[in-house]
Amino acid sequence: MTRDLQQNESGNQEGQEPQKEDKPSSLMEKIQQLGQTNVPQLSSDSRIHCLTIIGQIEGHLALPPQNKTTKYEHLIPQLVAIEQNPKIEGVLIILNTVGGDVEAGLAISEMLATLSKPTVSIVLGGGHSIGVPIAVSCDHSFIAETATMTIHPIRLTGLVIGVPATFEYLDKMQDRVVNFVTKHSNITEEKFKDLMFAKGNLTRDIGTNVVGPDAVEYGLIDEVGGLGQAMRKLNELIDQSKASSEGLVQ
Amino acid sequence: MILYTTMPQEFIYPPETESFTKQQTVTYQGISLIVEQMDSQNVQVVRILSSDPQHYLDERICPGAKISCASIEGLSAN
Numbered sequence: 001m002t003r004d005l006q007q008n009e010s011g012n013q014e015g016q017e018p019q020k021e022d023k024p025s026s027l028m029e030k031i032q033q034l035g036q037t038n039v040p041q042l043s044s045d046s047r048i049h050c051l052t053i054i055g056q057i058e059g060h061l062a063l064p065p066q067n068k069t070t071k072y073e074h075l076i077p078q079l080v081a082i083e084q085n086p087k088i089e090g091v092l093i094i095l096n097t098v099g100g101d102v103e104a105g106l107a108i109s110e111m112l113a114t115l116s117k118p119t120v121s122i123v124l125g126g127g128h129s130i131g132v133p134i135a136v137s138c139d140h141s142f143i144a145e146t147a148t149m150t151i152h153p154i155r156l157t158g159l160v161i162g163v164p165a166t167f168e169y170l171d172k173m174q175d176r177v178v179n180f181v182t183k184h185s186n187i188t189e190e191k192f193k194d195l196m197f198a199k200g201n202l203t204r205d206i207g208t209n210v211v212g213p214d215a216v217e218y219g220l221i222d223e224v225g226g227l228g229q230a231m232r233k234l235n236e237l238i239d240q241s242k243a244s245s246e247g248l249v250q
Numbered sequence: 251m252i253l254y255t256t257m258p259q260e261f262i263y264p265p266e267t268e269s270f271t272k273q274q275t276v277t278y279q280g281i282s283l284i285v286e287q288m289d290s291q292n293v294q295v296v297r298i299l300s301s302d303p304q305h306y307l308d309e310r311i312c313p314g315a316k317i318s319c320a321s322i323e324g325l326s327a328n
Contacts (some may be wrong), residue, residue, distance in 0.1 A: 005312075046304050048303070049301040049302055049303070050301060051301050062264035063260060064264075064271045067260075078299075082301060083303070091301070157258060157261060205256075
């Protein structure tokens with residue numbers, strides 16, 4: 001009985017590490033095992049990868065380490081790796097962000113929008129300001145019932161030169177955000193600008209705080225839902241893309 | 251004192267420069283991690299930088315886990 005168990009164990013060991021070339025003796029194996037805890041290896045590669053966009057979106061300006069941030073230089077190589085790895089079939093984006101750098105946010109949004117694999121986003125808690133383009137950039141977007149999205153005009157912190165060109169620059173940046181959102185969601189430009197320039201909704205600020213079901217009503221987000229629905233949708237999109245690629249081959 | 255302003259906190263109170271050097275990005279067994287130096291031999295995992303959900307289930311690198319400096323491939327400044 002014990003012999004059987006041992007054989008099973010060694011069989012498992014072999015299965016887990018097939019790449020090892022020179023097989024160590026069983027004694028060596030046992031010595032190594034004494035000092036290690038066995039980590040359950042479910043599968044080496046997951047079919048669905050998950051990107052979490054949390055805290056502030058950090059771009060050109062490095063924020064102090066006590067701030068929770070998502071750095072775009074971390075996300076972009078991951079997105080490139082996801083695009084290149086044939087084993088990865090879909091990406092789930094979890095958003096809980098207060099916004100941040102406009103250019104970094106737009107860079108992430110563009111990367112997600114142009115990814116050839118199915119993408120699904122969920123907004124949990126908050127997907128404010130530049131989180132809005134990231135949420136809509138995916139093939140299908142979900143928002144939790146309690147989640148909110150603040151839509152407001154872009155702001156500039158730091159040194160501002162008081163010339164008309166500064167305003168024009170800001171206006172152009174504003175248009176880039178508006179164009180991206182209207183292109184990738186069902187909201188009209190008019191409605192989005194209405195929400196963006198609304199007065200009296202935010203304390204001492206211009207803009208609107210849109211709650212889950214309202215975001216769906218305005219056409220900004222596709223559906224109200226959570227993790228379960230998002231995973232189901234992602235699997236559905238993966239199956240669809242597989243079927244269409246098979247169709248192309250034939 | 252109550253300071254009511256739209257300016258970000260870090261513009262009003264500049265961060266201490268030493269707080270930047272404590273955290274580093276390292277690669278441990280092919281997984282990028284943000285770690286904090288604990289003592290001269292060990293670092294503590296702060297965050298996992300990976301899109302693979304399986305990496306988050308690995309007990310060796312869960313946030314708060316101690317890793318010895320010797321087993322880390324590249325200790326690069328953040």
